[in-house]
Structure formats: structure tokens, C-alpha cells
Amino acid sequence: MTGVSPKQKFDELAKRPDIEAVLKRYEQVRTEIRERLATEVGLPQKWEQPYKESETPCGQPYSDVREAIAVQMASWANDGRIAEDKWSRAQELFIELTGRHGFGEPQVVVDNPSKHEIRVYDAYGGSIMLGTEKATVLSARTGCHLAQGAHPRAKNAPA
Amino acid sequence: MVTWSDAKRWEPGPLHDLVGELNSEFNELSDTSDELDASAAPAEWTGGGSEAAANRRGDLVDQCQEWAGEIGAVRRAVGDVADAVTGVQNAVREIESLAAAQQFVVTDDGTVMEALCTAEPVPGEIQTERNRIKAELVDRVEQCLRQAKDLDADLASVLKAAAAGKTVAADGESTEPSSLGAWGNTGAIAGSLSIVAPPPVGASPAENAGWWTALSSAQRAKLIETNPELVGNRDGVVAKDRSAANLKLAEKASISLKSEAQAIRDKMANLAGPGGELQKSALKQDLERIEAKLRSLDSIDQIMHDRNGNVRSDVQLMSLDMTGDRAKAAVANGDVDNADHVAVFAPGMNSTVDGSLGGYVNDTADLRQHAQDELIVMGRSDESVATVTWLGYEPPQTDDSDTWLDVVTGDAAEDGGQKLAKFYNGIDAARPTDPHMTALGHSYGSLATGIALRDNVTGVDDAAFFGSPGLGVDSTSELRIPEGHAFTWEAREDPVADVANVTERFGLDPAGMEGMHHMSTEGYQTPSGESTEASTGHSEYMRNDGVFQTSEYGMSRVIIGSPDLRPNPAG
Numbered sequence: 001m002t003g004v005s006p007k008q009k010f011d012e013l014a015k016r017p018d019i020e021a022v023l024k025r026y027e028q029v030r031t032e033i034r035e036r037l038a039t040e041v042g043l044p045q046k047w048e049q050p051y052k053e054s055e056t057p058c059g060q061p062y063s064d065v066r067e068a069i070a071v072q073m074a075s076w077a078n079d080g081r082i083a084e085d086k087w088s089r090a091q092e093l094f095i096e097l098t099g100r101h102g103f104g105e106p107q108v109v110v111d112n113p114s115k116h117e118i119r120v121y122d123a124y125g126g127s128i129m130l131g132t133e134k135a136t137v138l139s140a141r142t143g144c145h146l147a148q149g150a151h152p153r154a155k156n157a158p159a
Numbered sequence: 160m161v162t163w164s165d166a167k168r169w170e171p172g173p174l175h176d177l178v179g180e181l182n183s184e185f186n187e188l189s190d191t192s193d194e195l196d197a198s199a200a201p202a203e204w205t206g207g208g209s210e211a212a213a214n215r216r217g218d219l220v221d222q223c224q225e226w227a228g229e230i231g232a233v234r235r236a237v238g239d240v241a242d243a244v245t246g247v248q249n250a251v252r253e254i255e256s257l258a259a260a261q262q263f264v265v266t267d268d269g270t271v272m273e274a275l276c277t278a279e280p281v282p283g284e285i286q287t288e289r290n291r292i293k294a295e296l297v298d299r300v301e302q303c304l305r306q307a308k309d310l311d312a313d314l315a316s317v318l319k320a321a322a323a324g325k326t327v328a329a330d331g332e333s334t335e336p337s338s339l340g341a342w343g344n345t346g347a348i349a350g351s352l353s354i355v356a357p358p359p360v361g362a363s364p365a366e367n368a369g370w371w372t373a374l375s376s377a378q379r380a381k382l383i384e385t386n387p388e389l390v391g392n393r394d395g396v397v398a399k400d401r402s403a404a405n406l407k408l409a410e411k412a413s414i415s416l417k418s419e420a421q422a423i424r425d426k427m428a429n430l431a432g433p434g435g436e437l438q439k440s441a442l443k444q445d446l447e448r449i450e451a452k453l454r455s456l457d458s459i460d461q462i463m464h465d466r467n468g469n470v471r472s473d474v475q476l477m478s479l480d481m482t483g484d485r486a487k488a489a490v491a492n493g494d495v496d497n498a499d500h501v502a503v504f505a506p507g508m509n510s511t512v513d514g515s516l517g518g519y520v521n522d523t524a525d526l527r528q529h530a531q532d533e534l535i536v537m538g539r540s541d542e543s544v545a546t547v548t549w550l551g552y553e554p555p556q557t558d559d560s561d562t563w564l565d566v567v568t569g570d571a572a573e574d575g576g577q578k579l580a581k582f583y584n585g586i587d588a589a590r591p592t593d594p595h596m597t598a599l600g601h602s603y604g605s606l607a608t609g610i611a612l613r614d615n616v617t618g619v620d621d622a623a624f625f626g627s628p629g630l631g632v633d634s635t636s637e638l639r640i641p642e643g644h645a646f647t648w649e650a651r652e653d654p655v656a657d658v659a660n661v662t663e664r665f666g667l668d669p670a671g672m673e674g675m676h677h678m679s680t681e682g683y684q685t686p687s688g689e690s691t692e693a694s695t696g697h698s699e700y701m702r703n704d705g706v707f708q709t710s711e712y713g714m715s716r717v718i719i720g721s722p723d724l725r726p727n728p729a730g
Binding site: 132 | 457458461462465466471473492515517518520522524525528531532536537538540541707709712
């Protein structure tokens, strides 16, 4: 995007959903995954969020769009680990549910009998990750999106 | 003269009690004053007796006013000292605790003595570390006693003035006893304490930490509000307070730079003729420099505020330096004062606050989340992580990446390395317990990082270098970090990471050094068919670009002290 003005980048981002809509969609996917992991893989029902959500300005190429942000959502943590013989089922339902919400092909960072991590991306560079070792994590980070108040759709909405 | 044993015994309680007694005294005086007010002579009483009574009443009014001033001054001074004594207590506690943990003792006169009992000779590197800790304790004791002596002198001065009747002078100008409250307030101004001056420029982080710890919370808040430039960039001051001071500093700098820019524009508008054009050209350069600094402040403002315009509670503006050609700053994701793991990232060539800081803060926020996710899966979610982007130096700027090595010297890295080492030491000095600290250096920033660790004893436990042209050393043993705790990433198609192979200008190639862990940047096909992402080129190692790379996974494990050293973590 060399030579593209901040205004053009803003217009590009305006074609994406605003950050609040994205956060809502991501949380919905994560809720479905947590529920299915409990019922189909036998993970304990109790999930916690030991760390807080964090937001930052966007990286390249949108770093000069002031109204744009990215959010590292608070990760969900479960004290239980996904048993080795249940991992392929966990992986299947993770891919199925995220795919239903528009996420793409999975990428695996670690995959061995003691530890698994799988990640899927949306069209804007955001991702959701499921990992298990001694415990299990379901984390999410968004791509770059306009803040709700800055999004043209919000500004054009009737009062 | 206040000694260490005196400072150890200081308690705020009796001083607070004294403030209560002085309040009672003041109230009693106020009642007496009211009686005096009611005792005015009847209008029909005239003559010598009446005159004498009026004079006597005037003297009593003066005495009441002076007394009110004295009580006001002493009450204020005693109250302030009581608050400040809590700062001295904190400092004493921290020093005694650090000394005990490291097997030192502080004697009654403030001398720091060895208390290590061993028949075995102490190995050289342990003795070096002990010397560093002892020097830190000496600095901290000195700063604590400086504050204690300052408090003692201030209070003595107020008490002496009160005892000599010199706090305020009621000279008969007013005969109205009803203004006693005002006299008390006048006294309170006279009784306010000075704040002990900060250690001089160039002071060690331990001296700065010792000074800051020994101040009362009220004194700290006042300094942040009125003199943020004394606090914000002072290595050794807690990150939370540095951040508050730097936010103030940013406001002040913005106003001043905007005014400077306008003055230059006005000046340019009035220039004409060939001479004027020449001057305009010089002024334009100044204006561009100022505008870049204003853009830097704008970028910092964006980083420090959330989408609702509130100051973000999970970021800390740990330094802000507007001197020099370009703005310099350091921003932390997380709480550096309390995190179990702190990683400090030094970026390289062409990095600027206005152009790149926001992106780096985004990258390091992402790295922080990766590290936290690893802590979760390892069952260690009670541990916390902070990641800092340190742009406290001015890395070289060049448009031509192919020839940069021909024009770039190591000068900026030498200078930056020394500043970076102080920054690391400041993080440790500001905390009662040291965190597990990782130094991350990319490209030219890895050279600055290497130099920092080569020339200084720091609290860095692990060092991670990526896309490095060299570290300023030929062996990991020259880096003053624990053996086996150096890591490097060298991606395919990264020309900078091969520089050291060609020229050795900045030391040997890190990837070839003995004792250096050569970490994976490759992509892999997993048994189940999915793939991990390789890092290629010079700038992708840590970038939050929507692809989680093997190198990011590797770094996230290093910064929590659990490196995954398998050549293929996917398998």
C-alpha cells in the first residue's frame, strides 16, 4: 500500500465491519467452541479469563489511520487439557465452527502428543487459536478495524 | 545528623498525634480570640485607662495572630513530615529486605557490609554480581539518608522559627482577631516542606530508585504534576509514575512545539528576496523536524488512549525525550512494575516514533498475548507478562537498504546500547524483586542490545536477536548474561542477517557463535497435514501481520523463560 493516502486506507477499512461488530462475532464463535468442547470432548465447564483485553493502534499498512485499532481479546483458559484421543475431534469441531463464521483454513504451530496449537484466520488478519498442553486456551485477536464511532455506517445511521 | 539507625526508628504515628494536639491548640486559641473579640471597650469609656486597655488588647491580638501563624506552620510541617516518614520507612524496608536477601547488612551508621559466610572462594562472576548489588545498596542508603536529613533540616528550621517567634510578624497593622484562620494559613505556607532535589543527571538507576522510594506519595504526586521532566525519563523510577509524568510532558511539549512551528511559519511568511529564500530553506528544515516531533506526539497520544478516548490502563509511557533531531520514547504493554516476565524490544534501522512506534507496540502487544497463551496452556496463568518497545535512541535512517552497511556506523548503537543498559537496570531498580527479563533486538537494534549486554552488568536473563547484522561481539561469552541464554533467528532471504558473514564489521555472525541457540524460522508440514508459517525477509520475524510464524512462537516461549528448542516445534 505504498503511496496510498491515509484517506484511501480509511476508505478501505470502512468496507470492513467495525471493531465492535467483530468483537461480538469473535465472542460468539468462542462461546460456541467452549460449549462444544465441554459436551463433545469432555473439557470441564469452567473457563476463566486470567488476562485482560488489550487494544492497540494498527500495524502496517494501517498505522497512519488514527481511527483504526486492533484488539487482543482476553483469552479463555480452562484448567483441563484435551485428551490426546480427543484432540482430532476438538480440531474438527474448531474448524467446523470457525469455518461457519467465515474463518479460513487452519494453521498449526505446534502439533505433537504433548502439545497442540491450531489457529484460523479471517479475511482481515484476525485469528482464533485453540491450544492444549497441561491446560487449554482459546484466544483471539482481531485484525485492523475502525472504531465504531468512526465508521461511516455509524455516522450515517439515523439518530 | 540523621544516621541510619535514626531513620530505622522513625515512625509517623507520634507526628500524626502531634498534629491532633496542635489542632486542639488552634481551636483553643480560636475560642480565646473570640472572647477577645467580644471584650472590646464600651464606646462611653474614654481617657487614659481606655487607651491603655485598647493598646493591651491590640498586643494580645498580635500575639494571637503570631501564635496562629506558628501553630499553622508547625502543624503543616509536622503533618508533611509524618507523610514523608512513610516514604523513608518504605525505603528502609526495601533496603533492609534486599540486603538480607543478598546476604549483606547495613550497619547503624549506614555502611553496607558483606554478610556472606562461606569458606569457599566466591567465583568471579558471582563476586561481580555481589559488587553490583553492594553498589546498589550503597546508592539506595545514600538517597534514603539524603531524604531523611532533608526532612530533619526542614522540620528543625520551622520549629526554630516558631520558637524564636519569627514564623510570621503581626505588627499591629490589623487589630481584628477574626482573621486567625488566615494567619494559620500564612503559617502553613511557611511550614511547607521542600522536596529533596533529585540525584544529578547521569545518576545510577539505583540512586534514582532510592530517591523516589524515599519520597512521600504527596511529594511524588507534586513532582509529577509540576516537574514531570524530572521524573519521566529517570531510569529507576517506577513505570507507573514515569508514565504519568510523561503524559504531562507530552501535553507541555505539544503546546511548546506548536508555538515554535507557528513562529517559524510567521517568520517564513515575512521573508523575501534571494537572501530570504536561503533563510526559508533553513527554516523549512527546522519546521519539518518540529512537525515530525508533533506527529510523534500524535502517535503517542493514539497509543496511550483507547477507542473511547480514555487513557489506557494497560500501557505505560516509560520514556519520552523530545531533545535531539527526533522524538524518542518507550512504551510498555502491561504492568512493568509487577509483571513476572518483562521483555524489552529494541528496533533497528529507520525506526521512528512517528513512523513505526505504533506498529511496534501492536507487534509487542501481540507477542505478549502469545506469551500469555503459552503460560495458560502450561498451567501458569498466575504469571504475567509485559512487553516494552524501547526507541530511546536515534537509529540511523537511510532510504537505500542495499547500501546501508556502507554508510552506517556503529556509533548510534554504541550510544543506544549504554542508554538501553540503564533502561534495563532501571526496571530492576524500581521493583522490590527483579522480573525474569528478556532483551529482544531486531536488526540494528540487536547491535545496540549486544553492546548493552557486552559493556554492562544488567538484570537481563535471556537475550533474543533476530535479523542481526552482528552484536558487537565474537562470542556469546562476551555477553554478560547467563550461559546458554542467547537465542537468534535468521530467516531466509534476509540480507541483513548475512552481513556479519560478509564483513564482520559488527562482530561475527550470531548464528555461527558457539553457545547461541539458533532458533527456527521455517515452516513445517504437520503430520495431520496443516502447515506452519515460515518467516522470510528482514522484517517479518515478529510482525503482527495476520500470520503467526514459527519465530513468534519461539520468542513467546523465550520471554516466559521456557524456550522450545526443538528444531521443528510443529512435529
